[in-house]
Amino acid sequence: MDRERPDSARLRLTESFGGTLPRLAGVVGWPLDHSLSPALHNGWLRRYHISGRYLKLPLSPENFKAGIKLLQHLGFRGVNVTIPHKEDAFQIATRLTEIARRCGSANTLVFGDDGEIFGDSTDGTGFCENLRAHGVALHGRALILGAGGAARAICAALMEKGSDVSIANRSVTRAKALSAQLHGLRHVSWDDWPSHLGAVDLLVNTTSLGMQGAADYDWESALSKARDDLSVADIVYVPLETSLLRQARRRGLRTVDGLGMLIEQARVGFRTWFGKDPQADDATRRALLGALG
Ligand SMILES: NC(=O)c1ccc[n+]([C@@H]2O[C@H](COP(=O)([O-])OP(=O)(O)OC[C@H]3O[C@@H](n4cnc5c(N)ncnc54)[C@H](OP(=O)(O)O)[C@@H]3O)[C@@H](O)[C@H]2O)c1
Known part of the structure; x- marks a missing residue:
């Protein structure tokens, strides 16, 4: 422009x-x-x-x-x-x-x-809607990796739904700033977040770890400390099955990928601008997968 x-x-x-x-x-x-x-x-x-x-x-x-x-x-x-x-x-x-x-x-x-x-x-509410569509309960204990813009929206929305939320972030300053901003948000150290997995119901990656071209993480070893009923969500959607989700699937855990959040967060705008509540169904997902190539 x-x-x-x-x-x-x-x-x-x-x-x-x-x-x-x-x-x-x-x-x-x-x-x-x-x-x-x-x-x-x-x-x-x-x-x-x-x-x-x-x-x-x-x-x-x-x-x-x-x-x-x-x-x-x-x-x-x-x-x-x-x-x-x-x-x-x-x-x-x-x-x-x-x-x-x-x-x-x-x-x-x-x-x-x-x-x-x-x-x-709408990022956080879209994220929660997508979890709900996958049958994941929103009122349990959640551990969010990351403290950037997406993490902030997701933490705020999960807390609004009654989740008990903790974050872990590589940069401590950013993690502390976010927990100071959202009253009730806990903060755990980046170095030992996997040791908290035994006490959480939901793990969410909001960092760029695992994104195409970005750094990755030893998720397999981290997930060895998880409970068998842990749900794992990754908001990165390129690739659609990130290495975190692959390891979680191999471990038999419930997984939720990042495409559903992208679709759900868009519905509010579409409804308001164009006057129709659009479907977040398989056809929508397939069309986006086609655009992803
Ligand atoms: N599915 C969706 O609809 C949707 C929506 C929004 C965003 N996203 C995706 O979510 C990701 C984050 O977006 P954002 O807007 O929150 O970005 P952002 O504000 O730039 O935050 C990036 C986060 O990633 C962390 N990070 C980056 N590199 C890292 C590394 N090597 N090791 C550990 N942590 C690292 C950063 O930690 P530091 O603070 O230590 O730098 C920070 O917490 C992106 O991949 C984006 O594409 C998806």
Whole structure:
């Protein structure tokens, strides 16, 4: 998105759609090359025969505020927000959901007709919905690996559902900052988190460990300390079966991959912008697997 004047940009956009603007939404981030959101939302638009378009909108950090104002002016109904803009999205929102306020970040913005910008954080609730769909109870003891943006949203949502949540993070400073922010969140040391596995019902990896091209971990040895009824979730979805999930499956544990969270977190935005509650079913999952290649 460049710094074109709003009126000429609107005219050009309208012309590019043959004179009538469809309902528009999109995803803003920097970079955005690998985002699956356009495949997901445009797949739903086709499936439900909705005249709308969901666009990939690369927006650099220095242009975030001007870019959002321009999208409002162009008639967009809202956007999903991904790295590195989630905190800026929280700042620009004029109204926030309670969970976004607790997370201090927003991944979904809805533009009101009156110029208001509603900010929501749906990563954590999407994660919980997906666990529920897999039959995992949400009120037990959970150990979350990581203290980044995704961890913050997941911890806040699990705690809201009544989970007793602990985190372990490589950088102690970041772990302490998160546990100071979310009242009741415990913190265990990164070096000996596996020794806590005997006392938890759910293990969640929110770090980038195991992601394609990133570092990995000796999950096999860590999981040897787990109870047989532990559920293991990984929010990394490239690859879909991470080495953590593979080891957990070999150990006979219940596993949940990261694709369901991606689908669930998108439903709120789609429903609000396009007026239809989309299905998070096998067809949606298969379409995304196709886009993943
Ligand atoms: N499935 C979904 O819908 C979904 C949604 C959001 C994110 N994700 C995925 O979740 C992951 C994290 O996203 P994020 O936004 O939370 O990122 P982030 O804010 O950058 O946090 C990254 C986390 O990974 C940890 N980490 C990175 N390298 C590590 C290593 N070598 N050893 C131990 N810990 C390491 C970091 O620890 P330090 O604090 O010590 O650096 C931090 O806790 C990404 O892979 C992302 O693709 C998936």
